[in-house]
Each structure stands twice: as structure tokens, then as C-alpha cells.
Amino acid sequence: MTVARSFSAGDTRRHVVVIGAGAVGSATAVEALRAGLRVTVVEPGEPGGPQATSYGNAGWLSSHSVVPPALPGAWRKVPGWLADPLGPLALRWRYLPRATPWLLRYLASGWTEARVQRTADAPALHAQLAAEAGVPQLIEQRGLLHAYRSREEFEGDALGWRVRGRVGIRWEEWNDDELRRREPDLHARYTLGIFVPEAGHCRNPGAYVAALARHARDAGAERIAARATGFRIEGGRLRAVRTEAGEIACDAAAVCAGARSGPLAAAAGSPVPLESERGYHVVVEDATAGPRTPTMVADGKLIAHWMDGGLRAAGQVEIGGLEAAPDWRRAEILHRHLQSMFPGLATVAPSVPSPSVKHWLGHRPSMPDGLPCIGPAAASADIVLAFGHGHVGLCGSARTGRVAAQLLAGATPEIATTPFDPRRFS
Secondary structure, eight states: OBOOOOSOTTOOSOEEEEEOOSHHHHHHHHHHHHTTOEEEEEOSSOTTSTTSGGGGOOOEEOTTOOSOSSOTTHHHHHHHHHHOTTSSEEEOGGGHHHHHHHHHHHHHTTSSHHHHHTTOOOOOOHHHHHHHTTOGGGEEOOOEEEEESSHHHHHTTHHHHHHHHHTTOOOEEEOHHHHHHHOTTSOTTOOEEEEETTOEEESOHHHHHHHHHHHHHHTTOEEEOSOEEEEEEETTEEEEEEETTEEEEOSEEEEOOGGGOHHHHHHTTOOOOOEEEEEEEEEETTOOOOOSSOEEETTTTEEEEEETTEEEEEEEEEEOTTTSOOOTHHHHHHHHHHHHHSGGGTTSOTTSOOTTEEEEEEEEEEOTTSOOEEEEOSSOTTEEEEEOBGGGHHHHHHHHHHHHHHHHTTOOOSSOOGGGOGGGGO
């Protein structure tokens, strides 16, 4: 069965199918249209809806996210993280056999400072995209504050800040008095602030992605509400994308399905070690205390800031795969951390249900070395892989969309893609 399309029979443009309408897929669709391509987007869910990973994103648009999760020596911290019920890492023990190969690669990725420094990524271009999509108010640039309890705690992150400095990131240091003046609601245990002025954030990631998807549709993209299942490849050339609704004949395709991209990459000849870093968030809709500046705290490994709809805290990691049911205790832990950061919030126990406190779970598509997969698939250069951004999918989506569209069009990409080549795991 072939899926019918509404394109004119005389339309001779190169036809590309973008699989996924999340942040990366929607940006890819917009940029592919800009490049003069004919675009069909395949996405079973509503773009930007609660089922989408970007819906619950922390909203952080940071050009200083250039350090992989597993810095040298990270392996020493893992047992402590797992033993701490409030810690930043949780593991579903039944999932350990499947997760072990990924975890070993993850820990190995940051063994030397030289290897860490090669992971710098391009800055985001979201202000331009948001303006084009008619939602410029959703992107702000108010900087990001990293709050530390002591100088010693900051020195524990010295390698990360050294790497950031070497790729041109600049920051301000706020002493205790300045931190109190700037962030009066923040707990007094935080005595040192590192402020990065250039960082931005998105006030409503779900609405932003939905706007990008609408922008692509209004610019001429067609959307088919179905799940992609594979490809028809003949003689190394892509002939069609297979979906639950039938085949879509096309000239090229981009796999932008986030944490569910693994089977599609394998079907395109490029099996990769993709894992879901399950992430929770909590939103306090009627919060009366909170940060003046989007804030990340070193002790809790989470980011808190105001979004459309309330005060959101997001972060930390649970390893448990795509199918396990949510463990809402992880969201309650975020709520507890949030109340600890801002004592003015601690009026209701986190375990007491409240209609003004919302919990959510999503799946970050993560590669063990902290770098996404961006590049052609092994079975056909007509298939472009563009997924695996981990904690910075929203941030990296605008640049990735541009690069993926350039590859789909057969053009030279604007940045070197060698570090992101899916073949690095062969």
C-alpha cells in the first residue's frame, strides 16, 4: 500500500521524508523547505504534545553545554549517586543487563581531558526560528546561573569550566553578597554563583515545537500521522519509507525520532548504542518563590526557572528503558530539591498531592559519548540520521536541523560532521 499525497503531479522537487516532529524533526522540516525540498513529516503524535520529549525540557538554550556527562573520574561518583535516594542518577536494576554496554561506553567517553575538549558543539539559532514561526516571545536570553555551596564545590567542576573557557565561553563570578542581592529567594547555603550571560531559555518548549511544526506545515510540508517502521532500499538508493499506514515513495529521509530512533537506524544499516535517559520534571503552578535567573544547582543536578505555566524543575537521570512505567518518586525528589533550593516554597510536603503541582516523564535520546548522531546511514547515503542529543536536544535542534537539511539536499554541511558520524560506533 502506498500512502496518497496531496502534492501536485508536476512537482519535481527532491522529496524528503522527515521521521519525527520533535524539536530536531520540526527544525529539519523547516530548513529542508528553506532549501527548496519537498517535505513530508511522519509523526504519530501531536507535535509538542505531552508525549514528546521536548515538551518537558528544562528549556535551557546553552552554548556552554560543551562538556560530556561522563567527565574524567565520573566512575568514582556513580556508586554514591546510586546509593543516594535523592541523588542525580537512578537505575532500574532489572534493566541493568541491557544498560551495561551503554554505561561502560558512557564512563569511557570522558577518560581524558583531550577527549572531552573535542565535544564542543555549535550555538543554537532559536531566536531566528521562533521569530519566523510567530512565537518570538518564547525565546529569552537572560543568562544562566550555576549555584555552588562553596569554592571547593566549584573547584570540583574545574575541568568543565576549563573546557568552556577554551571554546570561548565567558562568565561572571558572583560572591555571596552578590548572590544574595541577585537571588534573594535562593537558600543561603549557596555562597558562590557562576553566571553565563549568553545562555538563553525557552519559556514553553512544547508550544515552541508545536509552532515550528505549524510553521513547516504552513510553508508547504505535509504531515502523515503514522509511525515509521523501516525503509525500502534498492541498490543503495532509498525508494520509500515504510510506515504503519503504508509506503511513502521518496528520494531521501531524515531519522529524527529521538529515543525511538534506534530500530530505524539499524534498519538503515547503522546500529548505534542509543539509550533513553529518562527525565522527570515538576511544575509548581502557583509558586510564590523562585529564581530571578534560570538556575542550575551543583548539589541537585537540576535546573529551575519560570516557564509559561509555573516554576519548573527538571534534570537528573533514570536508566530504565523506554517501556518501564514512570516512577513518580523521581518527580517528587525534584520537588523536594526545589523546595530546598527556595525555602519559600516549602509550605506543602512534596508527598502530599496538590492540583497545582504537575509531574511529567520524558525520554532523552542519549549516546554514550555525549555527542549526537548526525550523518548518512550505512545502507544508503539518502538516509540522514539526526538524533541522540541527550540533555541538549532542544538546544542543539536548530543547528542540527540546518545541517540535516543540507545533507538531505546534497550540499556541504556548514559545520564538520565527522565528530557526529554514526560510524564512530562501528
